Amino acid sequence: MKIAANLSLLFSEMPLLQRVRVAAVAGFDGVEIQFPYEVPAIQLAEALQRAGLPLVLINLPAGDLMSGGAGLACVPARQAGFAAALQEALSYAAMTRPHKVNVLAGRLTDGMKAEQAWQCLVGNLRDAAQAFSALGIQVLCEAINPLDMPGFLLNTPQQMLELLAAVDHPNLALQLDLYHMARQGLDLPAVIRQLAGHIGHVQFADCPGRGEPDSGQLDFSAALAALQAVGYQGWLGAEYRPSTAGHLAWLARWRAQG
Numbered sequence: 001m002k003i004a005a006n007l008s009l010l011f012s013e014m015p016l017l018q019r020v021r022v023a024a025v026a027g028f029d030g031v032e033i034q035f036p037y038e039v040p041a042i043q044l045a046e047a048l049q050r051a052g053l054p055l056v057l058i059n060l061p062a063g064d065l066m067s068g069g070a071g072l073a074c075v076p077a078r079q080a081g082f083a084a085a086l087q088e089a090l091s092y093a094a095m096t097r098p099h100k101v102n103v104l105a106g107r108l109t110d111g112m113k114a115e116q117a118w119q120c121l122v123g124n125l126r127d128a129a130q131a132f133s134a135l136g137i138q139v140l141c142e143a144i145n146p147l148d149m150p151g152f153l154l155n156t157p158q159q160m161l162e163l164l165a166a167v168d169h170p171n172l173a174l175q176l177d178l179y180h181m182a183r184q185g186l187d188l189p190a191v192i193r194q195l196a197g198h199i200g201h202v203q204f205a206d207c208p209g210r211g212e213p214d215s216g217q218l219d220f221s222a223a224l225a226a227l228q229a230v231g232y233q234g235w236l237g238a239e240y241r242p243s244t245a246g247h248l249a250w251l252a253r254w255r256a257q258g
Contacts, residue, residue, distance in 0.1 A: 001236065001254065001255070002029045002103075002184070002234070002235045002236065003029055003235070003236050003237075003238060003251070004028060004029065004030040004031055004056040004057070004185070004236070004237045005019075005023040005026065005028040005030075005031050005032070005237065005238055006031075006033070006034070006203070006237050006238055006239035006240075007019040007020065007023065007031050007032070007033045008032075008033055008034035008239075009018040009117050009239055009240060009241055009242075010023070010240075010242065011023065011062060011129040013095055015043070016033070016038070016039050016044075016245050017035070017044065017047045018104070019031075019118065020044075020047040020048060020050075020051045020053060021047070021050070021051050023051070023053065023142045024051040024052060024053050026155055026248055026251070027113070027248075027251055027252075027255070028053070028238070028251075029053070029054075029114065029235075030054040030055070030056040030081060030112075030235065031048070031053055031054075031056065031147070032056045032057035032058070032098075032132050032235075032237045032239070033055070033058055034058070034059050035058070035059055035061065035062070035066075037061060037090070037092060038159055039122035041094075042095055044095075044096050045095050045096050045097075045216050047084070047208070047234055048096070049163045049180070050088065051067030053069065054097075054099065054215065055097065055098040055099070056097070056098065056099050056201070056235050057098055057099065057100045057101070057102060057140075057201055057235075057236065057237060058089070058092070058093070058098045058101055058102070058105070059101070059102045059104060059157075060072075060073075060085050060086065060089045060101055060102065060103045060104070060128065060170070061089060062104045062106070062192040062253050063078065063081055063085070063106075065104055065107065069107070069109075069110045070106050070107045070108070070151075071104055071105070071107060072085055072106060072124075072196055073103050073104060073105055073106045073120070073121050073124045073125070073207065073238075074077035074105050074106040074107075074108070074118070074120050074121040074124075074153050074198070074224055075106060075109075075117070075120065076111075076112075076116055076117070076120045079120070080122075083127075083145065083254050085128065086124075087100070087129060087245055088112075088129055089101055090132070090135070091129055092133070092134060093135055093137055093207055097110065097135075097137075098137060099138070099235070100137065100138050100139070100140050100175075100201050101128070101132055101137055101138075101139055101140065102139075102140045102141070102142060102175050102201070103124070103125055103139060103141050104141075104144075105121050105141060105142075105152065105153040105154040106121070106152070106153055106166070107149070107151035107153065108151050108153055109148075109151065113188075113212050114153075116121060117153055117258075118153070118163075120168075120187065121141075121153065121154075121161065122166045122167050124140075125139065125141055125163070125166050125167045125169070125172055126168075126169050126172075128167050129167065129169040129170075129171040129172040130169065130171070132171060133167050133170075133171040138171055138173055138200055139170075139171055139172050140172070140173055140174065140175040140200050140201055140223035141152070141154065141160070141163060141164075141172065141175065142160075142174065142175035142176070142177055142180070142203075143155050143156055143157065143159060143160050143177070143181075144177070144178060144180050144182075145179075145180040145181075145183040145184045147183055147184070147211055148183065150238070151244065156184075156186075157181070157186070157194050158194075158196055161174075161194070161195070161199075162173050164198055164214075172204055173198055173199065173200025173201075173218070174195055174198045174199055175194070175199075175200060175201045175202075175203065176191070176195060176198060176201070176202050176203070177202075177205075178202065178203065178204040178205070178218065178220075179203070179204060179205040179207050179210055179218070179239075179240075179243075181205070181208060182207035183207050183208070188218070188219070188222065188223040188226065189222050189223065189225070189226035192226040192227055192229075192230055192232075193229075193230060195215050196230035196231070196232075197230070199227075199230075199232055199233055199234065200234065201237065202227065202232065202234065202235065202236050202237065203236075203238075203239040204218075204220070204223075204236060204237070204238065204239065204240070205238075206218045206220075206240065206242070209241075209243065210241050211236075211240055211241055211242065211243035212242055212243060212244075212247040212248070212250055213240075213250035213254075214249070214250055215243050215244075215247075224254075224257075
């Protein structure tokens with residue numbers, strides 16, 4: 001079981017580069033960062049080397065998505081912005097060598113037609129998958145629940161599979177976030193079976209609340225067993241908002257369970 005700390009949410013009381021060392025001390029096997037671009041790539045690469053941790057995942061820059069906007073990847077009028085974001089991520093990844101790069105689909109906004117947004121996303125994902133293949137870095141795309149992020153283009157497992165088929169590139173896989181599926185009331189073992197063979201990365205947080213495991217009602221034992229049953233051997237990214245000072249108690253339990 002390879003577990004990565006999401007440094008955008010964990011240990012956020014300290015500067016980003018210090019979080020790398022703290023994650024290593026806490027017992028994580030690697031780290032992921034949503035948007036690391038505020039830190040020079042060479043500095044992050046050096047911090048990772050000192051800590052002996054791999055960078056498992058970063059996101060492609062997403063424009064105004066996290067502040068309530070449409071983002072870049074599914075907006076036809078923002079093709080130049082997406083192209084620039086792709087080049088920025090390629091340059092950053094060449095230095096920091098993440099295993100995966102996630103492309104956030106973005107939101108539908110007033111005046112955008114769903115089919116046009118979908119076709120724009122398909123083309124941009126194909127370009128990203130091709131560009132990152134030269135670096136040996138896999139590209140991902142994930143579904144996000146529409147309760148936390150209204151208007152997000154990609155919500156369900158079925159949509160993820162349809163998108164994967166439409167892009168039709170060997171360097172594209174799916175990112176499965178257990179929290180976003182549980183937030184929609186979906187059965188996690190069933191979702192995992194549905195996506196079997198296409199999952200490139202898994203993230204988790206408890207639900208409701210998006211806190212650490214055991215802070216909510218999500219059945220992690222069933223989800224982890226389902227992942228094992230379908231042969232998933234990739235990373236598990238802890239992308240939660242800590243709710244208590246002792247929020248890492250779950251880590252030792254998971255290690256004991258194998």
